[in-house]
């Protein structure tokens with residue numbers, strides 16, 4: 399047991415200086431059978447650190463556990479103010495609240511930022527109880543100190559897990575919301591702008607699927623580090639989960655500044671990196687929302703940036719887009735279409751219209767282009783320009799395109815059986831369909847099921863579908879071997895490398911209607927159309943001009959030797975019954991009745 403005389407310098411105004419009360423004779427010998435000795439032994443051997451102070455909270459006695467916990471030897475702390483020894487940083491503010499609590503209740507307890515003798519920190523829980531004499535005058539205080547470092551560490555860990563992403567160490571969604579709310583409050587006061595950049599890595603799934611999840615994790619960690627280094631310390635970089643990150647940029651003066659930051663982020667993320675021995679390049683799509691916007695709270699800012707990110711994906715990935723209400727409305731409209739498309743096939747809402755293609759020499763019918771129409775459940779007719787891109791993106795174009803192919807084959811067979819049409823029905827193949835390995839099988843099955851000869855079918859693919867020339871050549875070859883005709887659609891709007899033309903087994907080039915529209919008034923369009931016609935003929939291909947609407951356009955095309963045309967001048971796309979009637983009349987040419 400350690401006992402000391404009270405220190406004369408302790409200056410608590412709340413009570414007189416005194417030596418330990420005889421009620422607890424701290425210096426009593428520790429003999430068994432003697433109650434005081436027993437108390438002394440209990441004090442000394444108690445596991446909890448205990449200090450007995452005088453009424454001014456200057457140390458009179460401390461037990462062994464106190465010394466173990468704080469590192470302070472009994473003799474060294476005797477007479478010193480308890481708080482000075484165990485929590486010197488908090489003494490001034492604690493003294494006042496302690497005095498009040500002790501005067502009112504005779505007890506105080508709370509957490510202290512404790513400090514050991516060696517200067518190390520040790521969070522403590524202090525329970526202080528006043529001992530008073532018969533008149534109620536404070537004589538001593540008994541202080542019990544608990545080491546709460548483990549509890550504090552657990553609390554810190556729980557706090558960390560609740561606020562940070564375990565993989566990257568970045569703030570998570572919860573902390574992001576808190577920081578963004580604070581950032582907007584600060585910006586409102588200071589008149590700054592705050593930008594929220596919502597990032598989604600492009601084709602991250604491919605890395606996960608091809609190199610494995612460990613590689614995916616490494617990639618995410620690397621990207622997290624790059625993002626962190628791209629912005630200022632005070633800006634927040636958070637990971638929402640998966641491959642989604644959010645950056646909150648504060649203190650912006652101009653909208654343009656965020657564009658510069660977004661541009662930098664695109665470059666930094668896009669720099670090559672090595673993962674699992676593979677050199678990769680990843681890109682990201684970024685959506686941006688800005689505070690202040692009307693009613694833009696933290697939730698809305700993140701939601702809007704997410705919407706804009708989606709728009710960036712649509713715009714070809716590896717770019718950034720700003721949010722606008724208009725964009726939001728468009729996204730909602732898209733969602734409605736996508737949901738409707740999911741049920742359109744089973745509800746029989748699709749129909750195929752057919753647009754005649756004619757020979758310019760004699761207006762003979764040379765083909766029928768099959769064009770999808772969607773009669774949506776709400777009674778509207780949704781044009782393919784609106785639903786085909788969404789169907790492509792969601793993958794729904796595969797079953798829809800397959801249905802169109804089978805239906806067109808069945809219809810062509812009916813016309814043939816009726817002795818009406820022997821011209822090919824031309825179907826548009828989207829890039830997604832084209833790149834599915836089974837497209838040749840699907841076509842083969844559709845032909846076989848309908849009993850239609852392949853020469854009655856033509857397929858149209860756009861230039862951009864053929865960008866990977868090696869893959870495209872192989873697929874086109876398979877389709878060609880089945881015996882169908884092949885055309886390049888919207889020619890002139892996509893891929894500019896013409897070298898592929900001689901490699902592909904194609905029969906026709908279709909000049910995009912954007913060139914045909916002003917052919918009579920715009921010398922540039924006229925020059926392009928003439929060049930395409932010459933190029934096609936040199937390569938032994940036939941040329942079809944799309945979107946022919948006027949006699950002047952027709953005359954021009956005829957003079958230039960264009961082979962075929964398609965457009966409203968001859969006919970818009972027609973429902974099956976109208977085409978049947980047209981075929982019965984012999985089409986537009988000399989054979990027409």
Ligand SMILES: Nc1nc2c(ncn2[C@@H]2O[C@H](COP(=O)(O)O[C@H]3[C@@H](O)[C@H](n4cnc5c(=O)[nH]c(N)nc54)O[C@@H]3COP(=O)(O)O)[C@@H](O)[C@H]2O)c(=O)[nH]1
Pocket residue numbers: 753767768769770781782783786799802826827828887888911944945946947964965966967971
């Ligand atoms: N993958 C698939 N894509 C398809 C399918 N069906 C259609 N589509 C594609 O949708 C785009 C729009 O088609 P649509 O609204 O049917 O427009 C076609 C014609 O109506 C239009 N056209 C024809 N003549 C004229 C004209 O004189 N003026 C004018 N302004 N427009 C005209 O052109 C469209 C045909 O274009 P193209 O396919 O390039 O020959 C369109 O891109 C379709 O390809 C499908 O089943 N699968």
